Every structure is written in structure tokens, then in C-alpha cells.
Amino acid sequence: MALVQAVRERFRRYHPQIEGLLFGLSLLGVLTVVHLFIQQNRGFEDGCTGFATLDSASFAFNCAAVTTGPGSELLGVSNIVWGFGFYLAVAVLTVIVFWVGIEVREWVQGTRTILLTGGVLYSGYLTYLQVGTLEVVCLLCFASALIATLLLGAQIATLVASSSSTDPSMSSRLAKRQIALFVYLIAAMIVLVGADVVYFDGFNLSQATSAIAASAERPSGNAQCELDTTKAPVGENGASLVNFQDITKGSAESGVTVVEYFDPNCPHCKDFHQVMKQLVEAHSNDVRFVYKPFALGRSSLPEIQALYVAAQSGKFSEMLDAQYERQGRSGITMSDLRSIASEIGMDPDVVSNRVEQNQYLDQALQVAKRGKEIGIDSTPTVLVNGHFVQSRSLECMNTFIEQAQADDLGGTASK
Template identity: 65%
Template sequence: MEDLRRKAEALPGQDPLRGEGGTCSWLRFWFYGASIPTPIQAAMPLVQTLRERLRGYRPRLEAVVFGLSLLGVLDVVHLLIQQARTFENGCLGGSALGGGSSIFDCAAVTAGAGSKLLGVPNTTWGLGFYGMVGVLTVAVFWVVPKVRAWIHGARIGLLTGGIAYSAYLTYLQIGPLGTLCLLCLGSALITTLLFAGQVALLASSPTSPPDSMSSRLVKRQVALFVYCAAAAAVLVGMDLVYFDETSAAAPQPRSASESAAPAQCELDDSKTPLQDQGASLVGFQDITAGSNEAGVTVIEYFDPNCPHCKDFHQVMKQVVEAHRDEVRFVYKPFPLRRSSLPEIQALYVAAQSDKFNEMLEAQYARQGPGGIGMQDLRAIAEEIDLDPSVLSERVEQNEYRDQVLQQRKRAVKVGVDSTPTVLINGHFVESRTQKCLNTFIEQAKSGTLGGTASG
């Protein structure tokens, strides 16, 4: 081979590296071992261009990204406020805003499948996500060009993960959950716009040289960041104060056991009675008491964390005792918040061992602002002679989660929007005293339920 190499070098009048056509000869690679351009080498100009763009600064696009990150914070804060209010006036907090449509059920979405990531609520992740995007945007402005490229890269990674997770959550709403959260969709839109803004940043040339920014630009950007952050803080404060005052000004629902009962027993005329007398709401997995062959069905929607449900439970116990042989009573857990789901699933587990009432009363006895944890549920299981390990395992496996959420979705569609809610043969009950419930049951038995009865 060495002889061939020397012969090639000795060819008169010819470049040993080129053939007659002037193109690179295979001899170059065979004899001289010269390397061909690798994909990495071919991509180097693109990498260099990208690096320069990551080192540069575009004040207008960065301002848009910063503003969108603050808008995302406002969206998540409003979601947290409405979640704390159990979405009592719809997703947005005002019935006039259309949040009460049957298409939207923020409570079901924020308590349903995919509502947590690694055990942390999505609202917490969302607040951290938008806050971090804002912090990185300020850092892009503040740091030196070499570090700026790394900050840009971190923000690109964060936004890529954010839009992927938003797409997954949107799929869950459209698909498995079958209902939408307006504020969650708003967050997904903001994340999409943030990602689009980042793409625009990469596609455009820097308007400010990488190594320097004018003092005028620095002052303008600092003022922009400060004013936008201050405006967002004011809006968050107004949101908190407004809904806090709304809650304080709203009349508190009366306990169903109050002695000051209305002069008349009334049905809820604002809600249309169900044509099938509520039969479509009752399934074979429901928890029932009384006679399954009875012509009168009483359905109670409740949440074990609802204080008014706790009070009403004492009334319901007396009504069930009085009409056990002639009425079918159906208990429908209606989660107002995600913290109620483990307790509700524990109720279904207990019901299979005929321990529903014992479990419910023990949960009411431990009722508190934060709900009941697994440790409390295990303690209750021991008290009522259930196996704590079996109960905790079945609750953690979410055996009844889908059933509960689908049941809740169906209830919202027919008009259930708070707890406790009582239906008697498909009629929504307004007056829930023991005397009025007895009156309505007697009317249902005689086929005259509807209108007003003297109480």
C-alpha cells in the first residue's frame, strides 16, 4: 500500500487528491485517511447561530413572555381561590360569567384523574411553573451573555415540559374525564403562548448586541418588570379581597335541623323535576337503605367534609328510621373538593361490609378544614371492626374514583350544585326539616308531590 501511495504522489501534473473531473477522489480517503464531514460538523454553523441568538436579547419579546408568566400566575391564583370556595358559583366564581355550564365542571377536573403529579396538586406545580418562567425571564435580562445562553436553555426545557404536560391534562379533560375546567384550559392556552413566544425568540435575530445593552434599554426593562409585577400583585390582592368579602356577605345556609322552620314546606322550583322520578340516577353500586321495592325514592347528595351535611345527617337518620319499610333511601357522595375522594372511597369499602353508617358518622365526628387523612381512615376502620390494611389498600388503588366522578358529573347535569341536596321522586327539595321531608314523602306516596304543602 505504501508503494501505491508513492505512485499516486508521483503522478505528473495531477493533484493526487483530485481526479480528472476536479472532484474529490476516493484515493483521498483510501490513501490519506482524510475524514468526511460528520453530521455534527455539518450542523456547526446552525449551532453557532443558535448560540448567538441565545446570547442576544430581544426586549419586546422578553416583555411579552414576562407578561404571560404573570398572567399564568393570576390564572392559577384564581383557580386556587375558586377551589377553596368549592366552585360554588362555577369555574370562574360568578354565575353570570357562564362558569355554571354543564360542559364545565372544575371541581371534577381538579379532583379527578391527573389532578396530581408525584403527589403534588397541579395547582402547586402551575404556580411554581409560571413563577419560574418569570424569574428566568428576569435572569435572561440581568446576566452576562455567556450565562444568558444557559438561562435561555433552561427556560426552553421548562416550557417544553410545560406544554407537554398541558397537552396531557387537556386530553384527560376531553377524553377520560369528559368535562372541562375553564381555568385549566386558560392555563393551557397561556402555556402554549409562552412556548410560541420562546420559538419566536429563537427564530428572530437579537435587537441588542450580546455583549452590551444601552442604559436606556436597561432602565426601560427594569421599569417594565417592576410595574408588571406590581400590577399582578395588586390584581391578586383584589381577587382575594373580593371573594373574601363575597363569602362574608353571602347568607349562610341554614342548618336543616334548625327549629325555626319556614311556615311552608317548599320544593325547589328553580330546578326542573326529573321525568323518571330520579330512577336514572340510581345504580346497582349505590349505597341504599330501606325498601328497594318502594314506590318512593329519596336521594341525598352529600360530602363528608360539608358541615351542613353533618348537621343534616341527624335529620336524615330520623327520617330513614320513620320510613324504612316504605321508602328507598339512596346515599350519593358528591365530592366538593379532591380531599373528599379518599373518604368517599372508604365509605364504599365500608358499605360492602354493612358498615356505611358507622364509617360516615366517624368521618363526620372527625370533620375538619383539611379533610381526613389515611391515618384517620385506618383508625376508623379499627374502631368499626374493618381491616385497616384492606381499606387503605383499596382506597389507594382508587377502585371507586371513576365511579364517584362519573356520578358527580351526572348529578351536575341534572342540577345538583351544592350539598346537601335532596330529591324525592325526582323533585328537588328546598325545605329540609324533618317535618317537611315527612310531608313530601307522604305526598309522594299518594302521588300528589309538587307545589306547596302546609308545614
């Protein structure tokens, strides 16, 4: 009881410097999350931070993989949204700590302590997923985890700070000074967020305007089926992407080629897989479908190699279906791959030996390298006759195929 009483007493005191630090760090967290959101909407075309293009041969830093891979959502909500709410809540609680009386302050301090502890624990878990499972790092996510840790450290500091640096009540001079500090920090954050949006064109306003203009020229029946006009089409109707090592289905003589870049650990790829299966069934005689396993992180490379091994035995579809069925936050282990091989009628030893010997590693890396060269940084990415697809519903995919068959899909290819 004595310890609890001591903690409550310290929570009742107000530490101007520490509270100012807490408020500033929480707004810095908001700015970091907003910047991450902007870069995600830009497709991380210039890397995680937006200031440097990532090495196309490196998997060390890959925000796209982290923000779309295992652990990217909690209860169906993006971690970016959770992060924004977390930092905003800390900022609001910090203002409340300043505003309320000492009786209420201890409860607000306790709430903030619990929130920060939970935030740090969850950030630690996400960092573990990045390093241990995905084997890639999102720099902005790591920065957010560091800010959360500093916030908790500052909160702990309120418990150990000397009483000489506190004010149990609130003098008029201190109140005015803190209000001014809060206002200045909020103004600075608004200016920085605005500058961030303007510098990076926010959501590519000029490109969005072009897309709106283009859509206005299309028939109203296809108004919701959009190509991705932010990326230039690939030359030769996408044929330059296809080689003899690729996994294909459908008609090799077709004039229409659908290419899918996917990662077996990507939840959105798992959803789109059902669309692809229906497309293959409906257009097996008049469309060539090309499957390009695209590793968002090194943890996907064993699974991708297993897909190539299965394709050699005519078991690609069975292997991919089983991998998607086992998809989870921790990825698929070699033991899982051996079990899948047994289930689909393959020799587990052959699969594991070929994967462990990295027989298809170069092929997987070349697919990733070429994909990044044409602007692919997330999955699933789908191209129809070299044109990047934005709307991937079954109805829209059928529309794009019909337009390609009529030679009426998009403009002139430039790559």
C-alpha cells in the first residue's frame, strides 16, 4: 500500500519539462506516421523515407513489405491507423494532465502509463516480426518504435524526477508558459505536415488529375475499372517480362498476357488468388497467365523456391493453394513445406533438398530485381498486356482482358 500511495503521490505532481517533452514526442510520432502514410500512398517509389531509392538488389530496407506483410494489421485495421491514434491519444492525455486538478491527474497519468506500456510492447513485437520473420526493416516503423520507447522513458521519468522540479498545483505563470509551448508545438507540427504533403505532392495530385481526365474519356460503364496511370506500361505488351523459366497457364499463342507479381506471405495476394483462379478457368484458351513470385522479404524465398520445384512436377497450383492456406504471421517453415509436399503427392526430400540448396534462388532474385526496375514495390501487382492494373476485381479484370483482345487497352507502351 505504501508503494501504491507513493506512486499516486508522484502522479499528482506536474513536471513542466517532462510533460513538454512528452507532448513534443507524441506530435513527432504523429508526424512520422503521417509521413509513412504519404509514402505508402506513393508506393514507396523513393524508398521508405521518400528521399532515396532503395537498392533494387537489397532486401534490408523494405517498407512496402512490412506495411503489407504479416503483422501489418491489428483486428483488421492497418498499424498506420493504430499508430496515428496512439500518438494522438498520448498528446491528448498530456494536455489533460496539464488541464485537470491533482485528484484527476493521477488517473490520467496512470492511463497514459498503461497506454505507453502497451504501445512499446506492441512495437517490440512488430520489430521482432520485421527482423525475425520478414528479415526486412521499415525505417519509419523503426523510428516510430523508438519514439514510443522514448515516450515510455519520459513517463517513467515522472516517477523518479526530483520533487524540486515539480509543481503539485499550477501557478498562473507556469500555465501560460505551458499553453504557449503546446500551441507552438502544434503549429510546428501543422507546418511540417503541410510541407510534407506539398513536397511529396501529397497523393500525387497531378497524376490523380490525369487519371480523372483519362477516366472521363472512357465509357461510363467502365468508370470504376482503372489502370494505374502512375506507372508507364511495359513494352511489347508485357512480353519482355516473360521468359522460359516463368510459371504459365493458358494459351501460349494468345495475344493477351496477364502477369501477376505475388508473395505467398501477402494477405492481399491470397485474396486476389481467388480472382486469378476464376480468370484462368474462364480464359484458359485465349489468354496467357504468367505467375511471378515476388519476394517482399527474404523469409518468402524458401516458399518461392518450393513453388518453382512444384512447377517442375506440374504441382504449382496445389503448392500455392496449400501455402496460402497455411499463411500466417510467422510464415511457413521447412517442416510445413515438407508436409505440403506429402499432401500434394510430391517427395518431401526432393522439395527440401532443392530449397536448401537454393537451386531457384537466382531465379527468384532476378524476378525481384526486374520487377523493381519497372516500378513494382508491393504485391499483388497485375499487368495486362504490359499495363499496370489498379482495379483488380473479377469484373474489371474481365473488362481489361476484353479491351486487350480488342487492342483498346491504354496508350502506347514506353518501356
